Amino acid sequence: MTAPSPAADRTGGSDERDGRDGLHRLPPPRPAYDAHTWKEIVYLLLNLPVTLFGFIYAVTMLSVGGALTLTVIGLPLLALSLLGARQLGKLERTRARKLLGVLVEEPTPLPLARSGGPVQRLWMALKDPVGWRTLLYDAIRLPWGIFTFCTVLTSLFVLWPVLPYLTRAMANVDRAMVRGLLSPSDELERRIAELESDRGIVVDTAAADLRRIERDLHDGAQARLVNLAMGLGLAKEKLLEDPDTAAAMVEEAHGEVKLALQELRDLARGIHPAVLTDRGLDAALSSVSSRCTVPVKVTVDMPARPAAAIEGIAYFTVSELLQNISKHSQARTASVDVWRADDRLLIQVRDDGRGGARLDDGSGMRGLAERLGAVDGLFVVDSPDGGPTVVTAELPWRDRQD
Template identity: 40%
Template sequence: MTTTTMRPPTALPHGLVRRTLLDSAYALSSFVLALPAFVLAVTLLSLGAGLVVIVYGVLVLSLAAMVARGFARLERHRQRTLLGREAPTPAYLCAREGDGLLRRAVTPLRDPQSWLDLTWSIVGLVTGSLAFLVTVVWWAAIGSGATYWFWQIWLPDGEDDGGLAELLGLGSGAVAESLLNAALGVVALLTLPWAVRAVAALHAGLAWSLLSGRAELQQEVRRVETGRSAARSAEAESLRRLERDIHDGPQQRMVRLGMDLGRARRQLESDPDRAAATIEEALAQVGETVEELRSLSRGIAPPLLVDRGLQVALEDLAARSAVPVEADIDVPAGLPPHVETTTYFVVSEALTNVAKHSGASSARVHVRDAGDALLVRVEDDGAGGAHEAKGHGLAGLRQRLLAVDGSLGLESPAGGPTVVSALVPTGAR
C-alpha cells in the first residue's frame, strides 16, 4: 500500500516578506526625512552665507551644522533598525571646556563630518525621492492589479475610448482590461522585493558613505593605535620578564661560579683534591647556566621555530610539556614570521599556565588554519577558575595578540575545564 503525503502550498518565505516590508518602510520614509532636511539645510546655509560678514552668520551656519547632525543621527538609526546594517556614528569635534560662545559656535564648522552631514541633507533628497517614487509605483501597481476589476465600473467610458489592453492588441472590454491589470500586478508583486531593495540600497549606500564612512576610518585608526600600544606593552613586558629571569637565574649562577673558581684557586696549593671537587661543581654550574640560557632564548626566538618551522616547534613544545599533551597541529607553510612567533608564544604561555596553575593531568593543543587566521585552542582538565586579572600570563597573551590584530578567548568555569582560544590573523600569504 502506497501512502501519499500531501504538502501545503508553497508560500513566500517569511524572511523575504519581512525584508520587503522593512525596505518599503525605509524607502517611503526616506523622502519624508529628506525633504525637511533639504529645506532646513538650504535655508540656513543661504541665510548664514548672507550674514557671514557679521557674527550672526557664523551662528546661523553653526545652527545649520547642528540641524544636519540631528538628521544624520536619525538616518543612522533608521539604517540600524529598518535595514539591520551597521551604521557607526563618527566622533564629532567637541568644544573644550572654558571656550567662549564664538569658539563654541565655530567648533562644528571646523569638523569635516559636519560638512558631510550638510552634504547629505542636500543630496539625500535625490535618492530619497527616487526611492519613494519607485516604491509607490510598485505598490500602486500591485494594488491596482488586485482591485481593478472592482473599481473599473466607475471609470468614464466614451465611444472612442480604448483601454490599454485594446491598444496592445489583447482584446477589448472590461474582462481584457481586468486580466491585463492583474498580470501587471503579478509582475509588480514578483519584482517588488528586488525593486525596493535596489532603491533602498542606493539611498542607504549614499547615506553610509557620507554619514558613517568616516567613522569606520576613525575605528581603523583607533585599532591601529591600540595594536601599536599593545605591541609596545608586550615588548616592554617581555623585556622586563627577560631581565628578571636573567637576574634571578643565570646571573646568580655566574656569581656563584666566580666564587667557586676563586675558592678553587686558593685550594690548589693547600688541598688539591678539594680544589678538584670545587672545579667539578663549577663545571656543573656552567652546564646548568647554559641550559637555563637556552631555555630563556626559546622564549624570545626558539631556534627550532626559526630552523624547522612552526609545525615542528609546536610539536616539540607539546612533547616537552610537564603535563601530558595530545597535539592536533596542522599549520600551512610560509606563514609570516610574526604569525609564527605569536602562535608559538600563545601555545607556550598557555601550556606554562596549565603546568603551573591548573592542577591538570592532561591537556590538548589544537592548531588549525581557518582561512585568513590560525585557530589556536589549548584545553586542560584542571580545576578551572582561570582569569586574566590573576596575572597568570593571560593578560600578556591578550596584549601580544592585539599587537597582530588577533583576539583571545577564555572559558574557565569553576571545576574546569579551561579552554584558551586565540585567532591569529595570517594576512596575505
C-alpha cells in the same frame, strides 16, 4: 488621509528602505502641520540654548587649553576638552535622531583602556578626529542657532502659513550639518585608532619582555657566572698549597657552569626556541607540551609554515596556555590543535579541568588577548565553571619569506 506620492510608489513605500537610505535622502512630502513638523519646530527653537552652550564650551576650552599648552596641565586639559566634546556630539546626535529623524551611527569609542601608558592615552585623545569635528561643529553654529530661533519664533505669530516650509528648509540644513560633522567618517578612522592603540600595546609588551630578560640575566646566569669566576680564582690560589681543596672547588665550579648553561638555554627558549626556527610549530609545540604536567595531544595541520612572526606568536600563545593548564586547571588531559583555514591560522587549546578561566583572572589571558589583537588576531575563552575549558585563537596567515 493623503495619497501616497509617486516617489513612495517607486521605492515600494518600505520603512526598511527609508531606514537604509535615511543618511542620503530628504524626508518625503507630508502635510503642512503634522508631528514631524512640530518636532522640527521644537528642534529649531532649542538650537539657541544648545548652540550657545556649545559655543561657550568650544571657545573656552580651546582658548584656555591652548594658552596653557606650555604648562603641565595644558595638554591634559585639551585632551579632556576633546573627550567632553565627544559627549556633546553624542547628545546632539541623539537630539537629531529624536526630532529630525537623522539616522547617524555613533562613532567608535576611543580605545584608551587598551592603550599603553598615560602619554600614549593622552596623545590618542589629542589626535581624536571625532572630538575635533565636534568642537568645530559647536564653534560655527552659534549664528545659525540664533537665526533659526528668531525665525521660527517670529513665524509662529507672523508667517504661520509658510512656517512649515521654512521649518523644513532650515531643518534640512541642520540635517546636513549633523551628517557632515557629527557622523563617523568611515571604517578607516576606526581602524587607525585601533592600530595606534595596538602599536602602544606592542611597544609596552616589548619593553616588558626586555625588562624580564634583563632581570633573568641579572638574577640568574649573570650571578652564577660571577660566583663561578670567584670560585675559580680561589681554586687557582689553592692549587699549589692545597690541591685537594682546589679540586673540590673546581668540581663545584663545574656544577655552576652546568646550571648557568641550563638557565641560558631556558632564557633562550623563552625568547625564541631554536627548535621553532629549525623545525617549525609541530616540533616546537610537541617539545613545549612535553613539559606540561598534564598529558597533551598535539595536532598540527598546515600545508606550509607561516611567517616567522606569526609562528612565534602562535608558539608563545600555546606555551602560555599550557603553563596555565599546569598551574591552574587541575586537568587530567589536554589537547592542542593548530590548522590553517583560508587566510587565518587557528589554534584551539582544550583541557578537561575545573574551568572558570576568565580574561581578567590574573592568569595572563588578558595579555594574550592584547598581543593577538595587536596583529589583527582574535582570542576567545569558553570556560564554564566545572569545565571543560576551550581557548580559541586566530591569527592572520602570512606566507613565510625564507
